[in-house]
Amino acid sequence: MAAPKIIVVGGGLAGLAAVIKIAESGGNVDLFSIVPVKRSHSVCAQGGINAAKNLKGEGDTTWKHFDDTIYGGDFLANQTPVKAMCEAAPGIIDLLDRMGVPFNRTPEGLLDFRRFGGTLYHRTAFAGATTGQQLLYALDEQVRRYESEGRVRKFEGWEFLSAVLDSEGVARGICAMNLRSMELVTFPADAIIIATGGNGAIFGKSTNSVVCTGSAQAALYQQGAYYANGEFIQVHPTSIPGEDKLRLMSESARGEGGRVWVPRTPGDKREAKSIPENERWYFLEEWYPKYGNLVPRDVATRAIHKVVYEHGLGIDGQPMVYLDLTHIDRATLDRKLEGILEIYEKFVGDDPREVPMKIFPGMHYTMGGLWVDFNQMTNIPGVFAAGEAEYQYHGANRLGANSLVSCIFGGFQAGPNAVAYAKSLKPASGDGGHAQELARQQALNQQLLSSSGTENPFRIWRELGETMTQNVTVIRYNKNILETENKIAELMERYRNINLSDRSQWANTSFAFTRQLWNMLQIGRVVAQGARLRDESRGAHYKPDFPERNDEKFLKTTKASFDATANEPRIEYEEVDTQFIPPRPRRYDAAS
Amino acid sequence: MAEKTIQIEIKRQSGPEAPSTWEKFEIPWKPGMNVISVMREIAANPVNSNGQETTPIAYDSNCLEEICGSCAMVINGKARMACSALVDKLEQPIRVQPLTKFPVVRDLAVDRSVLFENLKAVKAWVPVDGTYDLGSGPRIFPQQQEAAYPLSNCISCCCCMEVCPQFNDATGFVGAATIAQVKLFNSHPSGKVLKEERLRALAGDGGVQECGFAQNCVQACPKQLPLTEAISDVTRDVTLQVAKDFLRA
Numbered sequence: 001m002a003a004p005k006i007i008v009v010g011g012g013l014a015g016l017a018a019v020i021k022i023a024e025s026g027g028n029v030d031l032f033s034i035v036p037v038k039r040s041h042s043v044c045a046q047g048g049i050n051a052a053k054n055l056k057g058e059g060d061t062t063w064k065h066f067d068d069t070i071y072g073g074d075f076l077a078n079q080t081p082v083k084a085m086c087e088a089a090p091g092i093i094d095l096l097d098r099m100g101v102p103f104n105r106t107p108e109g110l111l112d113f114r115r116f117g118g119t120l121y122h123r124t125a126f127a128g129a130t131t132g133q134q135l136l137y138a139l140d141e142q143v144r145r146y147e148s149e150g151r152v153r154k155f156e157g158w159e160f161l162s163a164v165l166d167s168e169g170v171a172r173g174i175c176a177m178n179l180r181s182m183e184l185v186t187f188p189a190d191a192i193i194i195a196t197g198g199n200g201a202i203f204g205k206s207t208n209s210v211v212c213t214g215s216a217q218a219a220l221y222q223q224g225a226y227y228a229n230g231e232f233i234q235v236h237p238t239s240i241p242g243e244d245k246l247r248l249m250s251e252s253a254r255g256e257g258g259r260v261w262v263p264r265t266p267g268d269k270r271e272a273k274s275i276p277e278n279e280r281w282y283f284l285e286e287w288y289p290k291y292g293n294l295v296p297r298d299v300a301t302r303a304i305h306k307v308v309y310e311h312g313l314g315i316d317g318q319p320m321v322y323l324d325l326t327h328i329d330r331a332t333l334d335r336k337l338e339g340i341l342e343i344y345e346k347f348v349g350d351d352p353r354e355v356p357m358k359i360f361p362g363m364h365y366t367m368g369g370l371w372v373d374f375n376q377m378t379n380i381p382g383v384f385a386a387g388e389a390e391y392q393y394h395g396a397n398r399l400g401a402n403s404l405v406s407c408i409f410g411g412f413q414a415g416p417n418a419v420a421y422a423k424s425l426k427p428a429s430g431d432g433g434h435a436q437e438l439a440r441q442q443a444l445n446q447q448l449l450s451s452s453g454t455e456n457p458f459r460i461w462r463e464l465g466e467t468m469t470q471n472v473t474v475i476r477y478n479k480n481i482l483e484t485e486n487k488i489a490e491l492m493e494r495y496r497n498i499n500l501s502d503r504s505q506w507a508n509t510s511f512a513f514t515r516q517l518w519n520m521l522q523i524g525r526v527v528a529q530g531a532r533l534r535d536e537s538r539g540a541h542y543k544p545d546f547p548e549r550n551d552e553k554f555l556k557t558t559k560a561s562f563d564a565t566a567n568e569p570r571i572e573y574e575e576v577d578t579q580f581i582p583p584r585p586r587r588y589d590a591a592s
Numbered sequence: 593m594a595e596k597t598i599q600i601e602i603k604r605q606s607g608p609e610a611p612s613t614w615e616k617f618e619i620p621w622k623p624g625m626n627v628i629s630v631m632r633e634i635a636a637n638p639v640n641s642n643g644q645e646t647t648p649i650a651y652d653s654n655c656l657e658e659i660c661g662s663c664a665m666v667i668n669g670k671a672r673m674a675c676s677a678l679v680d681k682l683e684q685p686i687r688v689q690p691l692t693k694f695p696v697v698r699d700l701a702v703d704r705s706v707l708f709e710n711l712k713a714v715k716a717w718v719p720v721d722g723t724y725d726l727g728s729g730p731r732i733f734p735q736q737q738e739a740a741y742p743l744s745n746c747i748s749c750c751c752c753m754e755v756c757p758q759f760n761d762a763t764g765f766v767g768a769a770t771i772a773q774v775k776l777f778n779s780h781p782s783g784k785v786l787k788e789e790r791l792r793a794l795a796g797d798g799g800v801q802e803c804g805f806a807q808n809c810v811q812a813c814p815k816q817l818p819l820t821e822a823i824s825d826v827t828r829d830v831t832l833q834v835a836k837d838f839l840r841a
Contacts, residue, residue: 024723035652036708038748039660097729100718100780102741109731128741133659137744141717148712156705180697209654243622244629244675245656335738339745343657346676412723458636458648501638502647506607507698510635510648 003027004422006415007174007189009160009216011037013132013404014387015195016139017411018418023143023151027419030187031143032155032176034211038140041197041209042407045132046340047116047252048124049096049404051089055110060121062086069402070581072118072296073367073395074539075555076229078577081374081392085409092408093125099138102127104336114255114336118296118399118588129250129339135404155187159512160216163192163223163383164437170425171382172432175441179512182505184441186434190422191382193414194220195407198366198388201516202524203473204465206363207239207248217370217389218519221526225378226371226559227569228391230523231530234398234540235473237300238323239362240348246362247347249323250340251400253357254293256332258325260284260304261356262313272315272322272356283307288589295588298397298540301361305474308360315358324356363473365403367394367540368527371559376414377421384418386410391557396539448514453497457514460491460498464517464524472528476543481532488525492567495521526560526569533571534558551583596621598679599641600630602649603689604699612696616641616685627667627674627688628653651700658814661747664754665690665700671754673814674700691754704750710770714790718783730781743776743822745815752809752819764798768809771800772822778829791826791833800827 006022008015011033022029033040052065066086070079097103097111103125104112113122127134146152157179164173164186173188199214200206221227238253238260239246254260261280268275284303285292295303304321308314315321325333325341330353333341344352370378370385372392377384386407393406467487471480495518502510536550537543556573563570598619605612618641619633628651635648653663656675663674666689668682679686694702720726732740746769753759753767774790777783794800803823810819 020723035654035660035662036705036748038708039654039662041655041660043660043747044655044657091725094725094728095720095723098718098720098726098782100777100783102737102744105732105734105737107734109733127744130659130745133747134744138718141711142720144708144712145715145717145719148715209660210656211654242656243624244626244632247657339659343659346658347678456636458632462636501645504606504647507650507701509650509701 004190004419005030005188006418006422007032007187007192008195009174009192010040010195010197010387010389012040012042012195012197012387013136013139013407014389014411015193016136016143017408018193018195018386018415019152020139020142020146021412021415022419023146025416025419029152030155030189031152032158032160032174034157034159034179036156037143037154038137040136041212042136042404043133044207044209044248045135045404046129046248046250047255048114048126048131048401049093049135050116050123050399050401051093051125051405052086052121052123053090053093053111053113053125056113056122058121060123062089064121065089065123067581068119069399070395071586072399073397074549074586075395075578075583076232076538076557076576077395078392079580080577083580085393085406088409088412089405092405096135096138099142101134101138104128114252115294116255116400117251117294117300120291124255124401126252126336129252129337132404135408160196160219161441161515162219162437163380164433165223165380166428166433167430169224169380170428171380172428173434175437177512179509180507182508182511184438184445186438188432188434190425191384191418193418194370194383194385194389195387195411196389199520199523200363200366202464202520202527203363203468204462205242205246205469207236207246213516213520214366214523215516215519218523220370220378220380220383221560222522222562222564223380224562225380225383226561227368227523227526228371228560229368229530229558230526230560231534231558232367232396232540233363233473233527234297234365234367235301235361236364237297237304237361238359239364240344240357241320241360241362242347247343248364249344249357249359251297253323253325253337253340256336257328258293258323260293260300260321260323262307262315262321266312267317269316272324273326281313291588296397296399298542299588301474302542304361320358320360322356323359325352326354326356361474363469365398367391367396367398375417376410377417382421382425384414386414396541444515448498448500448511449503451498451500453499455494455498456501457498457510457517460494461517461520464488464491464521468524468527472531474542476531476541477545478532478543481528485525485528485532488521488528492521522562529569529571530558530560549586555583598625598630599685601685601687602699604649605696607698608696615646621679625679627677627679627686628656628663630679649700650698659747661749664749664751666692666754671751671812673749676814691750693754693759694750704748707748707750707753707767707769710766711773714770714774714793715786716770716773716777718777718780719786720782732781736779740776740779742817743772746772746817747815749814751812751814755808755812757806757808758802758804763802765802766794766798768819768823771826772817772819775822775826788833791830792837794826794830795834800830803827
């Protein structure tokens with residue numbers, strides 16, 4: 001039998017990790033990506049990657065990493081895969097080190113580690129403040145090596161539109177669009193791996209890259225895949241508000257000693273540095289003495305919201321607080337944080353070594369995603385998922401520096417599992433559904449091209465982002481969420497009256513965007529409805545009307561499936577695997 | 593008082609073979625805008641300054657924080673990243689055109705795949721034995737890490753190639769970015785196993801000898817890579833390698 005043919009969609013850390021494992025085991029891979037894979041969103045990750053290497057004499061263990069991750073995720077994550085990830089993490093760091101990632105070092109030449117949120121241990125390996133970039137490049141280089149050996153074919157500049165499913169609902173390939181010629185083609189495969197990242201774009205402005213629309217996941221959801229825990233969206237406490245996007249200010253700034261504060265006097269007009277110590281309020285340190293500025297992200301985000309909106313203490317009355325590094329010497333800052341300080345300098349114009357940064361929470365990470373089993377396979381046979389596109393490692397809140405390890409671990413699992421699945425796959429009957437799927441996608445394109453309405457897709461997108469950000473992020477009320485759901489239904493109606501201001505069939509980026517937009521609307525609905533139905537507070541999901549965690553009713557994975565007739569999600573719940581660590585209250589303010 | 597606006601002129605081309613034209617736009621100003629947000633405004637309201645309906649601008653972009661390397665273009669005569677080109681710091685009318693040394697795909701989107709091909713040619717990777725568990729990596733002292741890290745920050749934007757007078761079809765020069773990666777991998781304890789192959793790939797036509805020391809690259813690099821230093825170090829190594837190979841032959 002010929003080597004199995006696997007298609008990987010997405011060339012960030014998870015996708016590349018899967019490609020490497022498949023190529024190494026002798027399989028053939030076609031790698032699809034909208035952008036050249038070296039430009040994938042993983043490149044934006046800053047602070048580091050977690051692994052309990054215990055190189056600081058603190059007695060750290062993989063079990064403690066596991067416990068911090070489960071506790072940090074408010075017990076919503078299935079424990080079996082998380083445990084496996086934490087156990088694999090030290091080996092993953094060693095591998096990345098061998099691949100040449102320029103991790104920061106100790107004087108003895110060993111890996112250096114720093115602290116990150118939600119743990120009391122130095123567990124985060126880092127390469128300056130551009131760790132994601134360095135990790136992505138290391139995997140990109142290994143994939144380029146396999147590409148030059150003919151084991152991997154790259155299809156950069158192609159967008160995944162759908163899976164090709166045979167008459168029994170088994171995946172037999174994908175349908176993709178060439179983003180230059182706009183041509184639609186189906187590609188055969190024995191298994192496919194979806195590693196297309198998060199869905200920041202449904203919130204309009206986020207810390208995510210432009211390609212993070214969630215479109216691929218949404219397409220599969222509409223083809224019958226479950227979408228799990230959609231309502232769990234991480235709003236990062238420290239981002240730099242911008243006109244085009246929210247730029248991340250890494251948690252490593254606090255890991256290296258950065259302090260969050262506001263002036264104690266509302267509307268204080270003085271320059272930050274001239275405000276004396278006793279007139280500053282270091283509210284995180286006061287409220288959470290044990291973890292201080294390094295409480296998990298959901299906790300820090302809510303605290304900042306409270307200080308700004310309830311205490312009215314935002315800087316100069318604006319929704320912003322200080323993140324202060326000015327007490328740390330320049331050499332240390334440059335050695336450990338230069339990349340992120342440069343971002344602030346370039347986009348804001350102030351030097352954060354001299355002036356405290358002004359930051360505010362911003363949508364950052366998609367904890368939910370395609371539902372997968374412990375083998376990383378979705379409920380569609382032959383469709384696997386890895387990385388931020390799936391749901392299983394972070395529960396209700398992701399800890400900082402756990403994303404990179406979950407992407408690589410997930411890819412390392414999905415790759416070999418897809419190969420094993422493909423080896424036992426029976427041949428398809430007929431053409432495996434290729435002609436039918438191609439025709440369906442061509443019809444969708446034709447429909448858009450012949451639409452002569454009045455609605456601008458970019459304006460619909462803005463409205464989606466505004467309603468999602470306003471009602472479905474940090475503080476959630478059912479009444480407001482319902483408003484957002486109705487708004488999305490209205491936007492879907494308006495979408496049917498779309499005006500493509502560009503109908504050309506060459507490198508038509510707004511056409512591709514308009515196709516993504518429909519999928520964004522669909523997934524926005526999944527997020528909103530999941531949030532409305534979950535009447536409790538857990539991790540990043542916070543409802544003032546239901547301020548407590550309710551394990552009896554909601555220690556459950558949310559699973560959304562698409563009801564095509566009603567064109568809306570149906571929600572069901574699934575038990576969570578809690579076999580190793582019994583759920584306990586999550587309290588960072590108390591001695592826990 | 594009239595609303596404050598931004599004047600911008602964009603060089604447009606509907607496809608690789610199509611003629612190019614300049615199109616002018618007048619966009620409402622908002623605080624903190626960059627060139628990307630101007631183009632998004634155009635997409636949301638695709639009307640040029642003559643009041644004619646037009647198409648949204650095609651351009652590459654992704655991270656918008658100058659780390660993915662996508663949005664390189666020529667802005668007011670300078671090759672740079674559009675995301676970090678803040679409108680308030682640019683003279684108006686802002687003139688935006690695609691990189692000139694790479695084939696235009698459409699409008700401001702160009703094909704820079706040549707760089708990725710060059711990286712293949714010089715084997716810009718560490719040839720690990722496998723991804724299975726082989727223990728920890730080599731010891732690397734902080735000084736070595738601090739020397740390697742800046743080279744590893746290259747975002748493949750190709751600005752260094754755009755501004756290089758020697759980077760053209762006549763020379764086939766690989767450009768500074770590729771040479772910097774050769775230095776990076778040749779200095780890695782296990783990456784250096786391929787050192788000789790990499791140096792040979794940079795000997796002869798299109799290799800390090802094509803550099804004319806204009807030093808434009810190091811000024812254009814948005815990530816401040818020590819490019820001229822890398823070129824001079826690698827040139828020295830290539831010369832030595834050529835001499836060694838000559839003596840061996």
